[in-house]
Every structure is written in structure tokens, then in C-alpha cells.
Amino acid sequence: MPIQRHVHVRGLVQGVYYRDTCRQLAEESGVTGWVRNLHNGDVEAVFEGASSKVARLVRWAAAGPGAAEVTGCTVAPEEPEGHGDFRILPDARPAQPPA
Template identity: 60%
Template sequence: MIRRRVVVSGEVQGVFFRDTCRRTAEASGVAGWVRNLPDGTVEAVFEGEPERVRQLVDWAHTGPPSATVDAVSVREEEPEGLTGFEIRPTAGRF
């Protein structure tokens, strides 16, 4: 089990990035979450088997067809044992 946190920049909000990410993760058996950040980026956490998490990280470099990904930062983290995959509210909004 591994965990990766990714932050994706470019034209990634308003293009179904989060929903496509959720569906892709669920189909791959990867747990975690995804959310928009106030600066226009998208943040996601992927937990699961190494090869499946790597596939999701690779997917984040392209995203859905309507997205334009300029950059992806990836950080290794300790797994928390997440189950399921969710779309979280935008960070910093109440």
C-alpha cells in the first residue's frame, strides 16, 4: 500500500477533472479524495496498490479530455488506510 498526494495545475477546474478522477480511481480500486483549491489547482490523494496508484498519478498528468494540465507535483506520504474515493469541498471555503 502506498499513498501519493498530487497537485495539478493548468485548466483543471470546470472541466470535470474531479468527477473523472473519482470515477477513474473507483474503477481502479484506488482510495482517496480530490478537491479544487482556491488558486485554481486540483489536489488529490491516492492510496492503494503501488501499480494502481502509479496509474492514477500518470492519469493526473493528462486528466479528462477537456483539461489542459501544465504541471503535476507529486509527494509521497504514509498511507492512512483510506477506503472509497470522494470529492471533497473546495479547500478554504465554508
């Protein structure tokens, strides 16, 4: 039975191949979901798959690739959504103030 985890990573995590390395590891592990940069410099990801494989990706996310400097990582359980693959999403845009 698959599980899903929503991960929010803080620190020096953009411009260090975080998303691409995450995608490669997820694809190698058979984990589906997505990863994207946030406007504040953080990275957000969703991992879905077998418990042990998702746990491996979550552990990696808390450290990141060699050039990253992760200062925090929060993980929230979510209901699996049935992601078909693992994708790098476009960067999230900041919320626009009301006109």
C-alpha cells in the first residue's frame, strides 16, 4: 500500500541541482510525485510510493545533494494521490496581493 509525504526543505537548496538530483533518485527508486522551487528560496516535494522507498527519499531530502546546505526539513503525511511519474514542476510564484 503506497504512502505519500509532503516535504518542505529550507536552506541553500536552489542552484545546487537539488530538484534534478531528487528527480533522478525518485525515478531510480520507483517513487512518484513532484519537486519544485518556492519563491522564498526553499524547495517543496511530494513523494508517493512504498513506505521504505519514500522514507529513503525523505532522508535524502533532509540532507540534499553535496552542494546543498539544508537548515530545516518538515515532513507531513498525506493521502496518496496516484501520481503517475515524478516531475519537476515550474517554480511556485508568490501570492499576489489583492488589487
